[in-house]
Structures are given as structure tokens and as C-alpha cells.
Amino acid sequence: MKVYHIVFAGLLGATALSATAVQAQDKPACTGESVTLRILRTPGNFPYPKPMEAWQKDNPCVQFEINEVPFAQLADTISVQAASSNPPDVIVYDGPNTQSYAASGILLPITKYLPKGWDDDVLPATKAEHSYNGEVYSPGIEQTTVAMYYNKKLVEAAGIKPPQTLAEAWTWPQALEAFKKCQQGPAGAATVWGLGPTRFGNGQPGLVYQDLPYQRSAGDPKADPSSSAFKTYWALSPDSKSVEGYLDTPEAVEALKFYQSLFNSEGVAPKAGIPNAFFDGKACFYIDTPAAGNALIKDPKIEWGTTPIPYFKTPVVHTGSTTFGATARSKHPEIAAKFVVDMSWGEYAYMNVSQRGNLPTLKSLFPRFAVYNQYPMKVFVDQLQSWGQPRPPGPKFAQYDKIVSEALRGVAFGGDPASLMADAEKKVQRVLDR
Amino acid sequence: MSTGEQTLTASAVTKVRPRKAATRRQKRERLVAAGFLAPFMLLLLIFQYVPLLVMARNSFYDYSLLNPAAEKFVGLRNFADMIEYEDAATSFGITFLFALGVVLFVIPVAFALALFLNSKLPARGLVRTMIMLPVVTSSVVVATMWSFLLDPSNGLINGALDAVGLARQPFLTSTGQALAALVAMTLWQQVGFGAILFLAGLQGVPAELSEAARIDGATRRQVLWNITIPLLSRTTLFVVVIMTVFSLQAFAPAFLMTQGGPQESTNLIVYHIYNTAFIMQQAGYASALSVVLLLVVLAISMIQMALLRSRWNY
Numbered sequence: 070m071k072v073y074h075i076v077f078a079g080l081l082g083a084t085a086l087s088a089t090a091v092q093a094q095d096k097p098a099c100t101g102e103s104v105t106l107r108i109l110r111t112p113g114n115f116p117y118p119k120p121m122e123a124w125q126k127d128n129p130c131v132q133f134e135i136n137e138v139p140f141a142q143l144a145d146t147i148s149v150q151a152a153s154s155n156p157p158d159v160i161v162y163d164g165p166n167t168q169s170y171a172a173s174g175i176l177l178p179i180t181k182y183l184p185k186g187w188d189d190d191v192l193p194a195t196k197a198e199h200s201y202n203g204e205v206y207s208p209g210i211e212q213t214t215v216a217m218y219y220n221k222k223l224v225e226a227a228g229i230k231p232p233q234t235l236a237e238a239w240t241w242p243q244a245l246e247a248f249k250k251c252q253q254g255p256a257g258a259a260t261v262w263g264l265g266p267t268r269f270g271n272g273q274p275g276l277v278y279q280d281l282p283y284q285r286s287a288g289d290p291k292a293d294p295s296s297s298a299f300k301t302y303w304a305l306s307p308d309s310k311s312v313e314g315y316l317d318t319p320e321a322v323e324a325l326k327f328y329q330s331l332f333n334s335e336g337v338a339p340k341a342g343i344p345n346a347f348f349d350g351k352a353c354f355y356i357d358t359p360a361a362g363n364a365l366i367k368d369p370k371i372e373w374g375t376t377p378i379p380y381f382k383t384p385v386v387h388t389g390s391t392t393f394g395a396t397a398r399s400k401h402p403e404i405a406a407k408f409v410v411d412m413s414w415g416e417y418a419y420m421n422v423s424q425r426g427n428l429p430t431l432k433s434l435f436p437r438f439a440v441y442n443q444y445p446m447k448v449f450v451d452q453l454q455s456w457g458q459p460r461p462p463g464p465k466f467a468q469y470d471k472i473v474s475e476a477l478r479g480v481a482f483g484g485d486p487a488s489l490m491a492d493a494e495k496k497v498q499r500v501l502d503r
Numbered sequence: 504m505s506t507g508e509q510t511l512t513a514s515a516v517t518k519v520r521p522r523k524a525a526t527r528r529q530k531r532e533r534l535v536a537a538g539f540l541a542p543f544m545l546l547l548l549i550f551q552y553v554p555l556l557v558m559a560r561n562s563f564y565d566y567s568l569l570n571p572a573a574e575k576f577v578g579l580r581n582f583a584d585m586i587e588y589e590d591a592a593t594s595f596g597i598t599f600l601f602a603l604g605v606v607l608f609v610i611p612v613a614f615a616l617a618l619f620l621n622s623k624l625p626a627r628g629l630v631r632t633m634i635m636l637p638v639v640t641s642s643v644v645v646a647t648m649w650s651f652l653l654d655p656s657n658g659l660i661n662g663a664l665d666a667v668g669l670a671r672q673p674f675l676t677s678t679g680q681a682l683a684a685l686v687a688m689t690l691w692q693q694v695g696f697g698a699i700l701f702l703a704g705l706q707g708v709p710a711e712l713s714e715a716a717r718i719d720g721a722t723r724r725q726v727l728w729n730i731t732i733p734l735l736s737r738t739t740l741f742v743v744v745i746m747t748v749f750s751l752q753a754f755a756p757a758f759l760m761t762q763g764g765p766q767e768s769t770n771l772i773v774y775h776i777y778n779t780a781f782i783m784q785q786a787g788y789a790s791a792l793s794v795v796l797l798l799v800v801l802a803i804s805m806i807q808m809a810l811l812r813s814r815w816n817y
Contacts, residue, residue, distance in 0.1 A: 145781045148568040173569035258656050258671060271650075271762070273676075339656045340676045471782045475764055482676040482765040489766065499588070500783060503565075 099130035104401050106133055106408060109150065110161035111140045113425075114391055115210050116412045120420040124411060131404060140391075141270075144467060151175045151396065158399040159409060164198055164209070164389040165459065165466045168309075171201035172464035177395040178204035182406045184414055194388045195430040198459045207394040208413035211427040213358040214386045214457055215279060216448045217244075217379070221372035223261060223353045227251040231376035233444050235451050238377035238384060241283070241327055244354075248337040251353035256336025263337030265352025268361075272342010274332060275478030277460055277470045278387050279356055284316075285458075286380035287324035302383060304473075309463030312497040316473065317490035324381055325477075325486035332481045340482060347371075358390075359441075359449045363426025366440065375445040377452055388457040390427055428453060468500040555797070562791035567784035574787070581791035591792060593767055594775040595799070597682065601771060602750035604686035605693065609746050610739070612690065613697025618727075620698065621705045634695035642692070646759035649688045650675065653760075675761055678768040685756045685769055693749065697742050704738030705731070740811040744804050751800050772796055 108116070125131060136157065138146045143162060147170070150156055162170065170176045183205060188196070192212055199207040219231055227250045232238055239247070248263025266272045267279055274280060281304060288302030297318035304315050331338045339346075347355035348370050355361075356378070365373055378386050393412075395405035411417055413430070419437060422429045428441065428449060435441060441450045461469060476493035480486045525533070562581055566574035585591035616634060620627050637645060652659050653674040661671045674684045712734070713726045721729070732739075754773040757763050763770035763778065772792065780789035 148781055148784070152568055152571050170569065173567060174573075175569055258661075258665075273762075340673070341650075341654045341656060343657065468783050471778070475762070475767075478762075478764055479766045482673070482678075484678070484766050503785070 101130050103130050103132065104404055106131055106159060106401060106405055107157045108133055108135045108159045108161070109146065109157040110135065110137055110393070111143055111391065112137045114161050115393070115421040115424065116159075116161075116408075117421055117424045119424070120412060120417040123420070124408065124417060128404075128408075131408070147175070151398075155400075156396050156398050158401055158405040159393055159395055161391055161393040164207070164392040165462065165470070167199045167206050167392065167394070168201045168462055168464045169466055170394070171204070171206045174397055176206040177397045177399065177402050177406055178206055179208065179395060179406050179410055180205045182410045183208065184410065187414070190431045190433050192430050192432065192453070194453070194457050194459055198389055198462060199392060201464070207392045208410055209390075209392045209430040210413045210418060210421050211390050211392075211425065212388060212430045212453060213360070213390040213427045214388050214449060214453045215356050215358055216375045216377060216386075216452060218347060218355045218357060218361060219374050219376060220347065220350060220353055220355075221374055223251055223350070224374075227353070231374065233374070233376065233448070235377050235384070235448075235455055239379040241286075241324075241379045241381055244379040245327075245331070245335060245337065248331075248354060249335065252337055257333075259336070259339075261350070262339055262343075262346065262352045263354060264331065265346040265355040266339050266342045268342075268344075268357060270342075272344070273340065273478060274338070274481040275474045275476075277474050277477070278389070280328065280477050280481075281460070281473065282378065282385050282387060283328045283381075284321040284324040285383075285385050287320040287382055288318070289383055298382075302385070303461070305461035305463060305469070309461075309465070310501055312469070312494050312501065314494075316476075316494050316497075317487055320382075321490060322486045325480050325490065327381075328477075329480050329483065329486060333483055359427050359446060360425060362446050362449075363440070373445070375448045377448055378456075384452075384456045385458050386452050386456045387460050388453060389459055463501075465497075465500050469497050472496045472500070558790045558793050561787055562794045564787045564790075565785070566787050568780065568786050569784060571786070577787065581788045582795075584788060585791065585795065590767075590775065591795070594770050594772045595795075597768065597770055598751055598753075598772040601682060601686060601689075601753065601769075602747050604683070605689050605750040606743060606746050608686065608690045609694055609697050610742060613694050613742065614701050616694065616698035617701030617705055620702050634698055636695070637692045638695040638699075640692075642755035643759060645688065645692050646755050649684075649691075650760050653684055676765055678766050681761055681765060681769045685753075685760065688756060688760075689750070689753065693746065697746065700742050700745075701735065701738055704735045708734050736811060740808060743811060744807050747803060747807065748800060751796070751803070 110116070121133060125133075140163075144166065147160055147162055151160070151170075151173075156175075160170075160175075167176070171178075187208070191209065195209040195212055196205065199205055199209055217231075224231060224247075227247075229247045229250055231247065245263075252259050252261060252263035254260035267274065267276060269276055269279065285302055285304055288300070289296075289298040290302045292298035292302075294307075297314070297320055300315045301318045301320040301324075305312055306315065332340050343351060346352045347357075347361075348365075350371060354376075362373075362375065365371070377384070393409055395402060395409045399405045412421060418429065418431060419434055422434065423438070429435060429438065435450065440446045460466065463469065472493050476489045479489045563576060563578060564574045565577045565580070616630070620631055653661075655661065655671065655673045655676050658674070660674070665671060673680060675681050708731060712730050716726050716730055752773055753771050754777065757769050757771040757774035758777070761769040763774050773796070776789045776792050776796070779792060780786045
């Protein structure tokens with residue numbers, strides 16, 4: 070054997086040994102009982118691998134088993150798995166369902182696990198959305214709301230200058246004029262639409278998250294609580310027990326007639342989804358969350374800007390995002406709760422939020438996201454702080470969401486707003502009374 | 504001795520005759536048969552009959568899937584709710600209309616296609632492949648494809664209508680057209696299956712009967728009307744029952760194309776049951792709807808069998 074063979078073998082051995090040492094240093098050995106946390110989440114959602122790996126260094130005895138289902142099947146899957154004999158330890162779910170899952174005993178209250186200062190640091194909308202009967206059930210990780218994006222090239226070519234601050238925000242009739250001016254092709258069958266379709270669901274209109282604010286913005290939260298203006302704004306009684314007289318008020322019906330005209334008589338918005346319409350230059354304006362802006366920052370397919378969501382009387386945007394919680398019937402509730410709280414606090418929270426680009430739920434994290442301190446993304450932060458409201462909260466939100474979304478879709482497709490909303494009220498009330 | 508007495512005596516003899524003991528071979532064959540049947544029977548029992556019993560039991564309870572432990576016995580309230588509220592009647596009505604539309608269109612079109620495939624006309628192989636392709640294509644793919652075709656703004660069908668100067672149609676977004684659009688899609692998808700069943704029936708009809716009729720001077724139409732169609736009554740019954748049951752169980756079109764809308768105009772009963780259980784979280788009420796659907800499907804199938812009972816054998 071030649072000398073250089075021996076040297077080479079020695080070097081290889083030394084490298085292997087040092088690598089083992091580094092690995093051992095990176096992953097401390099577990100000295101106690103090993104625990105596997107089962108997590109149910111949607112693809113591409115938090116908790117993300119980087120913060121999980123970092124957390125495992127401090128908790129070497131915890132392993133993860135991750136199951137993923139598409140967002141559209143998430144609620145169904147939780148319905149089935151939560152009641153099984155072996156439920157997941159941690160579930161990622163749509164934020165507005167917190168009260169429903171808390172009332173059903175699916176989620177574990179985590180108030181006692183929250184770190185000091187959490188109450189002062191968390192956004193009030195997040196805390197309200199994830200609390201039920203005085204207990205916090207989810208710490209929240211990210212917060213979203215929607216704003217109106219626009220295609221700079223198309224909008225400037227049409228001679229439109231959309232407002233960039235909340236103080237100058239358009240009313241809906243002003244926005245309609247802009248849609249009409251920018252749209253190309255015939256009404257109802259445009260080649261470039263004034264207002265592009267949503268990317269949520271199957272692209273059809275009617276989602277509570279995006280479209281209920283049309284009628285809510287025709288109300289007034291400061292009006293007499295027995296007035297129709299007050300009820301229009303809140304769209305559900307403060308105790309979440311009644312919806313009668315909240316959805317079919319004269320103000321709501323008037324706003325919905327305008328909403329209907331966008332898809333019918335004015336023909337500036339399509340009734341069916343067109344995948345990537347805005348990103349492909351087939352829509353002048355488009356409503357979406359900050360995630361779309363962050364995607365465009367990373368991959369600027371088009372020149373774009375944002376403008377606040379238009380309104381009738383009182384500006385309002387819906388808040389809420391996916392969130393996560395520990396399950397009440399977890400076999401390791403303490404560890405699951407610790408994991409959930411840790412992931413939403415401090416550096417772990419920063420790592421999770423920065424991955425997707427939605428807004429943080431902790432005020433202390435906002436300065437670390439420079440992108441949100443300047444236009445165009447600042448519009449989201451300003452809206453969230455000044456106009457943000459959770460979707461009408463309550464333990465029957467999922468049912469409310471389904472029934473009201475169907476009614477709004479019916480309006481968009483040409484149905485009578487007054488009778489459709491009256492019918493929706495009856496159906497929601499039946500659920501609330503049951 | 505009269506015939507009646509002979510029959511009586513014969514039956515008396517039969518009664519007193521001791522039952523012949525099974526041979527070892529017969530016993531072994533029975534055991535083998537039971538062995539082959541057992542796995543399927545076990546699966547049938549576990550995945551069909553036990554869930555049916557559980558469903559029947561659940562229909563008397565009020566509970567949510569999120570918290571089944573908190574179930575409450577409500578007696579017949581779920582069934583009373585079906586009468587008190589309009590949702591069940593509306594959904595069953597829409598489903599019957601859908602099934603009627605599918606059966607009324609599929610049967611004649613499938614039969615016509617089968618006649619064509621049974622003839623010696625050219626391109627039979629190509630047509631057979633063409634009509635069978637939708638049958639073997641996933642319902643999800645078919646529904647997605649038809650959603651694009653029927654798009655009110657940019658769909659191919661509206662493009663074609665526009666090109667020939669006709670007005671664009673809303674299709675899936677119209678309360679008046681959405682159900683008809685689903686029937687058209689189902690017809691396109693299922694007609695191949697019906698045609699293949701009819702073709703099998705046609706190939707089993709004895710050729711000598713039509714030949715004899717033709718020699719006796721019957722026209723082709725008379726042969727079709729008086730010989731072929733009556734002799735195909737068993738096949739027709741089978742296709743009608745299968746298509747009815749398929750239609751009553753349809754879920755994918757409502758789920759993927761319309762989500763039951765607009766304004767519940769396509770809220771087919773199975774989709775309504777799914778919504779009631781998983782979205783509205785009224786699993787007991789959904790079970791009651793399922794029990795009624797099961798009974799309705801059984802009743803309709805039995806009525807169809809009675810009405811279309813075959814009067815000819817060959």
C-alpha cells in the first residue's frame with residue numbers, strides 16, 4: 070500500500086469522525102422518554118421544517134409525524150380524526166373555526182402555557198378570534214387581510230391613479246368607474262377584466278371572507294344597537310345567538326344590488342374562476358392577501374401596486390388566517406401545548422411567518438418585516454390595524470360561512486338579494502337554535 | 504285417479520322420503536364454496552351492513568361529528584324535521600328530476616348507439632372507443648372539463664354560440680340551466696355504459712326470429728318494434744335500474760361543478776347529506792336523510808322491476 074493511500078484513508082476517517090461529532094452536537098441525544106407528536110396540516114403551511122428542527126434541538130426527545138391534506142378537505146378531515154380514538158396532537162385549521170372546535174372539546178385551552186407579555190404583544194383581533202369563554206385556544210402565528218392589487222401598466226394606460234392610503238380610499242362606486250375604464254372587451258365577456266376573480270375556492274364569487282364586507286361596509290358600528298345600520302355592520306348578534314335582522318337590512322340589500330351589478334349589468338367581474346387571471350395580465354384589479362404581494366416581490370411577473378379595499382359607508386376588511394392548536398385528547402397534551410406556544414413566540418414565530426409572507430400576529434415582529442413598513446405592502450398593515458374585523462365569530466361559524474357564502478353566490482349569479490339573504494337568515498338561525 | 508290426486512300422492516311421497524345425506528364430495532364442495540365466499544361476505548358485512556345498522560341507529564340521535572360523545576336521543580325528530588323544513592323535499596325533488604332526465608335521455612341514445620354498433624356500418628370500432636372513453640374517465644376529470652366547457656364567460660360552448668351569432672348562456676350559474684347542464688354531462692359520460700349493455704343484449708337476441716319475420720314480410724321498423732325491443736326488456740330493465748340508482752347517488756357533479764347551487768338548484772341528495780354531516784355538523788339528521796334515501800332507492804327499483812318485468816324468454 071502506497072503512502073498516499075494511507076494518508077487519504079486517514080483523511081477520510083477523520084472527516085467522517087468530525088461529521089459525526091458535528092451531527093451529535095447539532096442533535097443532542099434524548100435522555101428521557103421519546104415522544105412522537107402527530108401533526109395534521111395543509112401542504113405548504115406552518116409549522117415549517119426550519120423552526121421545527123431548531124425546536125427539536127431544545128427538545129431532543131420529541132419526534133414529529135406529519136400528515137397533510139389539501140385545505141379544501143381540512144375541515145372534513147378534522148371532523149373525522151378529532152373524534153377518533155387516536156386524534157392528532159396538533160392540528161392546523163382555518164382560524165375562524167377556533168370557537169367551534171373549542172366548544173366541541175377538540176382544542177386544548179393553552180392560556181396557562183402562554184409566555185409573559187403575550188397579552189400585550191398579540192394583535193387584539195387575533196386574541197379575540199382565538200378565545201372562547203375566557204380561555205385562549207390558539208396563539209395564532211400569522212394574520213391576513215385582503216387589499217386590492219392592480220396591474221400598473223393596464224391601470225396607467227387607462228389614466229387611473231388608485232389611492233395608496235386609507236384616507237384616500239375609494240368608495241365602491243368610484244372603484245366601479247375605474248373597473249369600467251380599465252376593462253377591455255365587452256361587458257360580461259372581457260379579454261381583460263376590470264376586477265379579476267378570486268383565487269380562493271373554485272374562483273366563483275360569494276366567499277364570506279372576501280365578499281361579506283360589501284354589505285358590512287354599508288353599516289355603521291357606532292349606530293344605535295337596535296338600528297339596521299348597526300346590524301348591517303356586525304352581520305351577527307354580539308352574543309352569536311341571533312342572525313335575524315342582521316343580513317337582510319335595507320342597507321345590506323342596497324349594497325348587494327351593487328355587488329350583483331359587478332357580475333351582471335356592469336359585467337366587470339367574471340362569475341367563474343380564471344386561474345392566475347391577474348398574474349397573467351387578464352385583470353386590472355384583483356383582491357388577495359399579502360401572500361400574493363410577497364409572491365410578486367420574489368417573482369415580479371407584472372408591475373403592480375395596492376389600493377385599500379373600497380367601501381360604502383364604513384371601511385371594513387375581514388381578518389383571520391390558518392392557525393393551529395393542541396388537541397384536548399392528545400396523548401401528550403403538555404408537550405403539544407408547549408410546541409404550539411413555542412412555535413408562535415419569539416424567533417420561532419419569526420421563522421414561521423417569514424416563510425410564507427403573511428402578517429405576524431405579534432406586534433413586536435412587525436419592525437423586523439421591512440417590507441410592511443412601506444407601500445405597497447403597508448396598505449395591509451394599515452387596513453389590519455384600522456379597519457380589521459374578524460368574520461362574524463361564534464361556535465357555529467363553519468355553518469354560517471357555508472350558508473351565507475351560498476346566498477352571496479346566489480346574489481352574484483343574479484338572484485334577488487332580499488329574498489336570498491332572508492332565506493340565509495332562516496337557515497343560520499335554525500343552526501344557531503339547534 | 505284424477506290428476507289432482509296424482510299430484511297429491513306424489514307430494515306426499517316426497518314429504519315422507521328421508522332427505523338424502525350429503526356425500527363427502529358434496530360436503531367438501533360446500534366447504535370450499537363457503538371458503539371462497541367468506542372473505543367477500545365478511546367485507547360485505549363489515550363495510551355495508553354494519554354501517555347501515557349504525558346509520559339507522561344514528562338517525563334517532565342528534566350529534567355532531569366534532570363531538571359525537573355528546574349525542575342526544577331525539578326519537579323521530581330528525582324525520583319530523585324533514586317534513587317541517589324544506590331542504591329535504593327540495594333536494595329529493597331535484598334529485599328525482601335529475602334521475603328522470605338522465606334515464607329519459609340515456610336509454611334512447613344508448614339504444615340507438617347500440618343498434619349502430621351492432622350493425623355492419625363502417626367506423627364501429629372508432630365509435631365504440633369514443634363512447635367508452637368518458638365511462639372510464641374519472642368523474643373528477645369529466646366534471647372539471649365540463650366546468651371549463653360551460654364557463655359563462657370564456658367557455659368553449661359559449662365561444663361556439665358566439666361564433667354563430669347566438670346569445671351566450673350562463674349554464675352553471677343559472678338556476679334554470681344548471682341542472683340541465685349536469686344532465687347533459689352525465690348523459691355524455693354514462694351513455695357509453697348503457698350502449699355496451701344494450702349491445703350485449705342485442706347480440707343475444709336469436710337472429711332466426713328476425714329472419715323469420717323478414718321472410719313473413721315484416722319491415723325493419725316492425726322487426727325492431729315487435730321483436731327486438733320486446734326481447735330486450737330484461738336488458739332495458741337492467742339499464743333503467745342501474746342508471747336510476749347511479750343518478751340518485753350522484754355526488755361529483757354537484758360537489759365539483761356547482762356546489763349545489765345556484766340557489767340549491769343542483770343540490771343533489773347525496774351532496775346534501777355530505778353537507779349536512781360534514782359542514783352543518785348535523786350527523787344525526789344526515790343519517791335520517793340517508794335512511795330515507797335508501798328506502799326510496801329500494802322502492803323505486805322495485806317499482807321499476809314490477810313495471811318492466813319481462814314477458815318473453817328466449
